[in-house]
Amino acid sequence: MDYQKIKRVVIAGGGTAGWMAAASLAKLLGKNLDISLIESDDIPTVGVGEATIPTMLTLHELLGINEREFMAEVNGTFKLGIAFESWRDVGKDYIHSFGFTGKDCWAAGFQHFWLKGQQLGIAKDFGQYCAELLAAQQNRFAVMPKGGLNYAYHIDAGRYAGFLRRLAEKHNAKRIEGKIVSVNLHNETGFIESLTLASGKVIEGDLFIDCSGFRGLLIEQALHTGYDDWSHWLPCDSAIAVQTESVGPPIPYTRSIARESGWQWRIPLQTRVGNGLVFCSRYMSDDEGIQQLLDNIEGKPINEPRVIKFLTGTRRKHWNKNCIAMGLSSGFIEPLESTSIHLIQRSITRLMQMFPYDGIRQPDVNEFNTQMHAEIINIRDFIVLHYHVTERTDSPFWRFCRSMDIPDSLRHRIELFKQTGRVFKVPTELFGENSWTQVMLGQGLMPEQYHPIVNMMSDDELKNFLNGIDQTANNLVKQLPQHQEFINHYCKASAM
Ligand SMILES: Cc1cc2nc3c(=O)[nH]c(=O)nc-3n(C[C@H](O)[C@H](O)[C@H](O)COP(=O)(O)OP(=O)(O)OC[C@H]3O[C@@H](n4cnc5c(N)ncnc54)[C@H](O)[C@@H]3O)c2cc1C
Structure with a gap:
């Protein structure tokens, strides 16, 4: 069989996905490829997508991106996690931090030790045993040598695309301005x-x-x-985005505030704040959404609120024939845990690992699709967890989320945690045990028992164990500067 060699790569679209793909392929595989990117000045990018997760640092390391230059250019701030406000119930908040909470032992996660500590009345809140969470609460941050804080970024999406474009063009990716009006397929193969x-x-x-x-x-x-439409599990289908002036120093975490029919985000950049409301149109109109968002912002708006419609789900195949979908064209879960840019990055690295120089082989295509699908399903379950496990009954939207059907895979995880306190991570899964534990406890799911290995410690030993972790985390955090102070000397934004 003849396979067509792959030399000319054409990227359709110049949003975050397009320029991430162009910069990565050009920098890392560019000597062997001709890369062009087509974008139309007449068709705007989605213009949101400003909160990231720590995996972005890995891609940037591969691309040789200097963090200080990058952060100054994208008006960036640091992110240690997400505060989920009123998600469990109105007025009940928790933080899903990027750090590690406590210390595991070989047989049992830290939550088992913490659970017994809670029962004895000698344990603080679960999150208090995590340095990243304490730093977020105290508005402190510093980039430390490896093994220090685990963090991600808040970025200006438009500036990020511009930054990547320069990197891509430096490595000979070619930008073509123009509107695509037709996609021409081969008569027989459909490629x-x-x-x-x-x-x-x-x-x-x-x-x-x-x-x-x-x-x-x-x-x-x-x-x-x-x-594949997932709106029966993830019913939000609308968002309104508006930017505001900053009213104070940026905090080192994203805020996600549950509202009557969805949730609101606040993403602090150095000189402005990105705000948005994600909601379900069955329970709220666009006009009501705009009003609710404008009633709940802090600074003066600097642009008009913009409505964005979406359908949660995933494309059945991300790689079909000689086309690979990346970014929003491949599907959209929803922005609650800032996973979309991560998924773009995963598609890019996966493509590079399987790059079909000598022609497209179906087993590669199948493997790519299987891996993407498995990864996305686990993320989907993690997001559905936030909506479903809640004590909120104050609106039709939350009553629906509490009672809606959920995927079997998620039901299993919830039952396992509830009955045994155990969590697990599937090998290729993004979110680890500690993320699942933080969110399940944060949403109010309390295990019925802890692992018996905890009883090998006397009550005094357990107390010393918990106090030791608490002190180590606090000692680390109290040495850190304020987030704003750190930004000022490390990566102050260049003039707009
Ligand atoms: C409400 C909301 C909030 C989000 N928040 C986050 C977040 O916090 N974190 C996160 O990781 N992700 C988030 N995302 C997802 C994130 O915004 C996207 O993954 C990211 O911006 C990538 O978008 P894109 O490049 O796929 O598409 P777009 O930005 O829409 O870019 C599409 C490109 O295609 C071009 N184009 C389209 N049609 C044509 C044509 N006919 N001819 C030529 N060019 C064309 C356009 O000009 C544009 O350049 C959010 C998404 C939404 C909807």
Whole structure:
């Protein structure tokens, strides 16, 4: 069988996904490829997506990005986790931090020790045994040598795309301005041969990366790949975004505040704040949403509120024929745990690991799709957990979420934790045991028992064990500067 060698890579779309793909492929595989990116000045990017998770640091390390320059350029602040306010119930808050809580032993996670400590009345709140969480609460931060704080970034999405564009162009990726008006398929194979622009110009390629956003210009409109709709588990389908002036120093975490029919985000940048409301249109109209958001922002708005509609779910195949969908064209879970940019990064690194220089082989395609699917399903379950395990009964939306059907895989995790205190991580899964534990406890799910290995410690030993962790975390955090102070000397934003 003849396989067409892959030399010309065409990326359709220049949002975060497009430029991340262009910069990564150009920098890391560029010598062997011709990379072009088509974007249209007439079609705006989605313009949100400003909270990230720690895996972004790994990609940046691969790309040789200097953190200080990057942060100054993207108006960035540091992120130690997400505060979930009123998610368990109105007025009940917790933080899902990026750090590690306490110390595990080989047989049992820290939560088992903490549970017994709680029963004896000698344990503080679960999160108090985590340095990142304490630092977030005290508004402190510093980049420390490896093994220090685990962190991510808040970034300006537009500036990030610009930053990546320069990196991509430096490594010879070619930008083509123009609106794609048709996707031309091979008569027999159905593979994409070229894209026609409004100017009449035809761009040929061997491999096409669809980064065209929700519209899925190549993967769906041309290849009809199909979409798994998850809105019965993740019913929010609308968002309103607005930027405001900063009213104080930036905090080192994202705020997610549960509201009557969804939740509100606050993402602090150095000189402004990104705000948004995610909600379910069955329970709230766009006008009501806009009003609710404007009633709950702190600084003066600096742009008009913008409504964004979406359908939660995933494309049935992320790689179909010679097209790979990345970013919103591949699906959207929802932004609660800031996982979309991470998934773009996973598609890029996976593609590079399986790059089909000598032609596209179906087993590679199948493996890529299987791995992406498994990863996304676990993230989906983690997000559904936040909505479903809640004590809120104050609105039709929350009553629906409490009583809605959930995936069997999630039901199993919830029951396991409830009955035994145990959590597990699937090998390729993004969120580890500590994330699941923080959110399950934070949402009010209390295990019925702890592991008997804890009873090997006397009550006094357990007290000393807990106090030791508490002191170590507090000693570390009290040496840290205030977040703003650290930014000022490390990566102050360049002029807008
Ligand atoms: C409400 C909301 C909040 C979010 N928050 C987060 C978050 O906090 N963290 C996170 O990780 N992710 C978040 N996301 C997801 C994140 O915004 C996206 O994953 C990311 O911005 C990538 O978008 P994209 O590049 O796929 O699409 P887009 O930004 O929509 O870019 C599409 C590109 O395609 C081009 N294009 C489209 N059609 C054509 C055409 N015919 N011809 C030529 N060019 C074309 C456009 O010009 C544009 O350049 C959020 C998403 C939403 C909706």
